[in-house]
Amino acid sequence: MIEQRKKLGEGPKMADSKDFLQQLLELNQTGDVKTSLSMKEINAVLLNIVTGATDTTFTTIEWAMTELLRHPDKLRRVVEELDAIIGDQNIVEEFHLPRLLYLEAVVKETLRIHPPAPLLMPHMPSETIVVAGYTIPKNSNIFFNVWAIQRDTQFWEDPLQFEPERFLNVTEKRNYKGNSFDFFLFGSGRRICVGISMAEKIMMLVLVTLLHCFEWELPNGRKPDVKEQLRLVLSKVEPLVAVPIARSSNSMQYQ
Numbered sequence: 001m002i003e004q005r006k007k008l009g010e011g012p013k014m015a016d017s018k019d020f021l022q023q024l025l026e027l028n029q030t031g032d033v034k035t036s037l038s039m040k041e042i043n044a045v046l047l048n049i050v051t052g053a054t055d056t057t058f059t060t061i062e063w064a065m066t067e068l069l070r071h072p073d074k075l076r077r078v079v080e081e082l083d084a085i086i087g088d089q090n091i092v093e094e095f096h097l098p099r100l101l102y103l104e105a106v107v108k109e110t111l112r113i114h115p116p117a118p119l120l121m122p123h124m125p126s127e128t129i130v131v132a133g134y135t136i137p138k139n140s141n142i143f144f145n146v147w148a149i150q151r152d153t154q155f156w157e158d159p160l161q162f163e164p165e166r167f168l169n170v171t172e173k174r175n176y177k178g179n180s181f182d183f184f185l186f187g188s189g190r191r192i193c194v195g196i197s198m199a200e201k202i203m204m205l206v207l208v209t210l211l212h213c214f215e216w217e218l219p220n221g222r223k224p225d226v227k228e229q230l231r232l233v234l235s236k237v238e239p240l241v242a243v244p245i246a247r248s249s250n251s252m253q254y255q
């Protein structure tokens, strides 16, 4: 892909429509050591974005579906919200998303209990520093256990309970900006995840589509389990298996 783009970039076609890849490739040729990127660095940036974007968002969607299927009362509330805001006949559009406050709370509650990166990314101080009386030696590997913090009874009432309602009244404080140290699964500060708004949109759009267009049944009525394992991201041990049943009378939604 990079080779193809390099060839295209030499022609006049790319002059008016530079995308992200094109911008990166141009940084490869600045000739200035401070601002230029090697091809190895460009590959690393692209790999970082692809791996950081895919497994994290899709595992969250699987966890959200799992929790909703385990809690039919919460699922009913989501579907009622979708019917009221989007309506049976309409296809979901991006402008619907800011009005889906209960679904947003479901996504936050899913990310609280099952953060895809439970230890965030390792950080390393370049100098020895003292934080809150603790000395952290230069070059130590620092991990933040958000998984444990987001289940800590000191900050959360009934932390093991899936309760999206807890996010409905405190959205100001518990957003994704990393300014609240009891809920910071995207990290915090200058290395905070750069894909937050894209992740939010993808997760919401996929969930809305799955829940607006289909009812879901569990094979043999078996409740899905919530056993976790840490692979690239915090995943389900047993993948979720559920059967979709069309629920919309508008056949356009299935084309």
Ligand code: HEM
Pocket (backbone or CB within 6 Å): 048, 049, 052, 053, 054, 056, 057, 060, 115, 116, 117, 120, 121, 185, 186, 187, 188, 190, 191, 192, 193, 194, 195, 196, 198, 199
């Ligand atoms: C639910 C979805 C996601 C979660 C939970 C997540 C989580 C994280 C975390 C914990 C970090 C490290 C923060 C730190 O160093 O403390 C990070 C960094 C990063 N994320 Fe995400 N991420 C998600 C989605 C995405 C998406 C959709 C993209 C791309 C469009 C993305 C791109 C990146 C990149 C490029 C970095 C590195 C930023 C840097 O080092 O300056 N992530 N993410």
